Amino acid sequence: MSELGYAAGWRLIRRLPPGVTGAAFALGADFAARRAGPGARRLRGNLARVVPRADEAELDELTRRALRSYARYWHELFRLPAMDHAAIRAKVDQQISGVEYLDAALAEGNGAVLVLPHSGNWDAAGLWMVGYAGSFTTVVERLKPESVYRRFVAFRESLGFEIVPASGGTGSFRLLLDRLRENKVLCLVGDRDLTGTGIEVSFFGQPTKMPGGPARLAASTGAALLPVGMWFTEDGWGVRIHPRIRVTSRSEVPAATQATADIFAGDIAAHPTDWHMMQTLWATDFVAAQEAA
Template sequence: MTGLAQRATDLGYALGWQLVRRLPASVASAAFALGADFAVRRGGPGVQQLRRNLVRVVPQADTMELDELTRRALRSYARYWQEMFRLPAMDHAAVASKVDESITGVENIEAALAEGNGAVCVLPHSGNWDAAGLWMVGYAGSFTTVVERLKPESVYRRFVDFRESLGFELLPTSDPGSFRLLLRRLRENKIICLVGDRDLTRSGIPVTFFGEETKMPAGPARLAASTGAALLPVGSWFTEDGWGIRVHPRIRVTQRAEVPAATQAIADIFAGDIAAHPADWHMMQKLWSADFAEAPAVGQEAAAG
């Protein structure tokens, strides 16, 4: 990314956080929905990949059904960005209360904390994980998570500042000390939350996901195995006027040798929640091994660069 492109990206995010919160909610919703529909018609590489990913989730869908699902998925993704830009100005207590109306499985978090070894909550890229995080801050006081170090640095700082303003403790994935600090938080009987459906290192655990091979990060299961913390998969999706969250029962993982099986169990639970709410899964990148093995289509190689 050139210096000019980086400055334009930073300016776009800055304007998003400054302007979207000032719009009436109905106007912002309509504008983001129109933007999503335009993106579908344009059919860029991200939209094409989202469609390919959704084919795995709903293989029975015909062309028209897949077109409609892709449109709904882009609108769901646009809703996430709209809400993210508006969250700093929203009533955080009201957001947490709204989540509280629909969340299920909180007893699994309570049981984990009662044991005294902390909890590792692992989520896919679904729904609005920032709204889920706001609920967690209200429930537990705070929690710890890791973030990818985006470029340019100014955009990374904006995301860090945004989520820290919501009460999250953030650690960069690139910092070698982050894993040790996560271990410390669990030994303090705290909660950590990690997104776990996409392996950014390409050195994750091989799993079968919707019938095909991919890799998912080993970190969540490794943390649980190292500390005795409860490993809790969490589903997240949108409701018509709020957010749905399900905290699943604990996956038992007590030693390093059990990490692959525990990661496969996470993949299976994610698959169930995503199949129930496919439009709210915001995976616009390559995920399955077969897609990484394919050569880029004509015209996509330049777009990817």
């Protein structure tokens, strides 16, 4: 059923008028906000960390808008194969900032590690990157069922992304090292630890873990570690490439990961409803969930 749902999304939604499908996705988001299921409640709890002074009514509105933002991402994802890719790149090009930091990294010849949170539309940003710097390499979570994972891999490869599975082990890490030594670009999501082996950081004043892989890759190769912020604009996508975080040895990886978390926090605080974090993130929330269970 899951695979049929995704297949229908990619086959049908792009063939229908975008105004109709966009309105349907927005209505679905509003329904999810009223229903307040587990994902919506977790999103609301995460937003309460980001906007700690919000009262209950403000949190309700933030959650509704965040779910609409998430619905917009999925609507665009399903329509992306039929959209004008040149127009998407042009729209991102109008609103992106910090490209000079990427240019400087590639001019050095050691590649670039772009690390980003679950915000905005990372597929639209990736499409821009393909047009600007050629194919880039990214690591993706291995979804279940396997058929859905294969659909996502095929979709993103059709956009020009090189996909590496997160469960690929040491072979995947060596491939990423090779790409940096070839002066290529890596784009890695870095605001949630999927392995349990991440580095502890302070994020919005509370402890959590974030993956140390991006900083380790930069330290091992001399590549530039470049945090990226993303959000939606009214008719497009905002992207900000931040200045390089210097990391020259393994001993500096924890500090570089904390610096990345701080930059993420700034961008997310500026655009909280475009942060699509519907999973448990902070250590205290994991403990509360275990106690409740």
